[in-house]
Amino acid sequence: TIINNIQYVSFEDAQRLCRRNFDKKIQPSDFWCFAGYAGWGPQQLKGELDRKSWYMCSTDSGTLLEELQKQSSFIDPRDAGLDMWNLLMELTNRGDLARESQNEFEDLMLKEWAREHLLNNKFDKFEATPSLSSPPSHVIQAGTLLRASNKDRSPFLLKHQEFHKSIVLVLEENESMSIGVILNQPSTKSIQMELVDKITKKKREIEIPIRFGGQYAIRGKSTLQWIYFGLKNNDIGKPLSGGGKRMEERIMEGETFSYSQNDKQFLFSLCTQEEATSAISQGVAKPSDFIIVSGLSVWVKDPLKLLQGQTQQVGLTNEVRKGNFEPISIESSSKTSLYEAIWKKIQKQSVLDVINWQTNLVLGKEAWSIGTNENDVNENEKDELIEGIGEGFDEEDDSLVFKSDVKVSQLSDDALKNWISTFLM
Numbered sequence: 001t002i003i004n005n006i007q008y009v010s011f012e013d014a015q016r017l018c019r020r021n022f023d024k025k026i027q028p029s030d031f032w033c034f035a036g037y038a039g040w041g042p043q044q045l046k047g048e049l050d051r052k053s054w055y056m057c058s059t060d061s062g063t064l065l066e067e068l069q070k071q072s073s074f075i076d077p078r079d080a081g082l083d084m085w086n087l088l089m090e091l092t093n094r095g096d097l098a099r100e101s102q103n104e105f106e107d108l109m110l111k112e113w114a115r116e117h118l119l120n121n122k123f124d125k126f127e128a129t130p131s132l133s134s135p136p137s138h139v140i141q142a143g144t145l146l147r148a149s150n151k152d153r154s155p156f157l158l159k160h161q162e163f164h165k166s167i168v169l170v171l172e173e174n175e176s177m178s179i180g181v182i183l184n185q186p187s188t189k190s191i192q193m194e195l196v197d198k199i200t201k202k203k204r205e206i207e208i209p210i211r212f213g214g215q216y217a218i219r220g221k222s223t224l225q226w227i228y229f230g231l232k233n234n235d236i237g238k239p240l241s242g243g244g245k246r247m248e249e250r251i252m253e254g255e256t257f258s259y260s261q262n263d264k265q266f267l268f269s270l271c272t273q274e275e276a277t278s279a280i281s282q283g284v285a286k287p288s289d290f291i292i293v294s295g296l297s298v299w300v301k302d303p304l305k306l307l308q309g310q311t312q313q314v315g316l317t318n319e320v321r322k323g324n325f326e327p328i329s330i331e332s333s334s335k336t337s338l339y340e341a342i343w344k345k346i347q348k349q350s351v352l353d354v355i356n357w358q359t360n361l362v363l364g365k366e367a368w369s370i371g372t373n374e375n376d377v378n379e380n381e382k383d384e385l386i387e388g389i390g391e392g393f394d395e396e397d398d399s400l401v402f403k404s405d406v407k408v409s410q411l412s413d414d415a416l417k418n419w420i421s422t423f424l425m
């Protein structure tokens with residue numbers, strides 16, 4: 001017995017009770033079935049109560065069961081149980097508090113979680129099973145730039161929000177993993193550099209933001225990655241493609257080389273701080289030719305799928321196949337390549353602080369937007385709210401969070417903002 005008239009029984013015992021129920025006093029509708037359970041360690045629940053994470057309420061079992069049974073016939077998983085929670089808040093004289101927080105960020109995220117995990121997938125209009133027969137048209141390799149999905153419902157809404165509207169540079173593709181860095185996410189840290197002009201001998205200090213590249217690091221190696229981008233003098237550091245060969249090595253081996261927009265082999269290089277400082281001091285490169293990234297993003301490849309030859313279903317190739325990322329073409333109709341346009345945009349970002357974080361966010365989004373097909377615009381963003389069966393909400397409009405007038409795309413942006421304020425500020 002849990003409380004009066006509410007007992008915990010196994011599924012087998014429930015079946016036996018119904019079979020032996022000759023007077024029909026026990027009905028299948030008298031039982032509730034739960035998948036999984038919530039658990040707490042010693043004193044954990046008490047600590048959460050002390051922190052006001054939970055409200056204590058007392059109610060008789062009859063009232064509780066009656067209200068649950070009332071809702072069971074028309075409950076929608078997308079509501080995430082919030083209607084019942086609001087009812088209990090009303091019964092405990094906390095209705096005003098519940099109404100104040102209704103459809104705020106936390107409620108909306110909970111509804112999206114319920115939609116993802118509790119709703120039958122066959123009703124999901126957003127997700128489509130990617131085709132395994134058609135390989136990606138773009139080979140993912142070191143030096144490739146990727147942009148996060150342009151889907152209305154971001155694949156990074158509920159987890160890995162740092163990838164929402166991100167620009168990712170691939171650093172390495174090997175048999176066990178894909179390694180990359182996020183380029184358009186500045187942190188609160190920076191590196192101060194003192195430069196000496198080779199002609200005037202004057203000293204000057206510059207500040208280069210350190211960007212958040214990912215949650216991982218390679219043991220025994222620096223967490224900082226110095227990345228050089230340039231169409232000229234690309235003998236700085238180690239090129240990210242072309243098998244690690246420098247330009248002169250490719251020429252000596254008879255390979256043609258051009259800095260045209262169709263040649264992406266030597267757009268990016270990894271270098272050391274010493275190489276960057278030397279190149280800037282000698283006038284070979286400008287400070288804006290470099291960015292500094294802390295941390296790596298890693299996509300581990302399933303060895304079993306590799307053994308089975310399912311190379312499209314592992315690493316970043318799989319992420320592209322599923323539509324979570326898309327390669328950015330180097331080519332552009334303008335004189336400036338898309339890579340160069342993106343680089344110039346993210347260079348306008350500065351060291352993150354409480355004043356400029358929204359400006360940085362806008363610049364990061366603008367960098368992400370570069371290269372988007374102008375015709376590839378979500379029609380949902382043009383649609384006006386249509387009245388539905390709810391309280392002024394169109395419950396069948398999948399571009400909106402259930403029973404709200406908030407666009408899912410806006411909620412994804414808000415989730416990224418919350419991630420930045422929690423982990424980077």
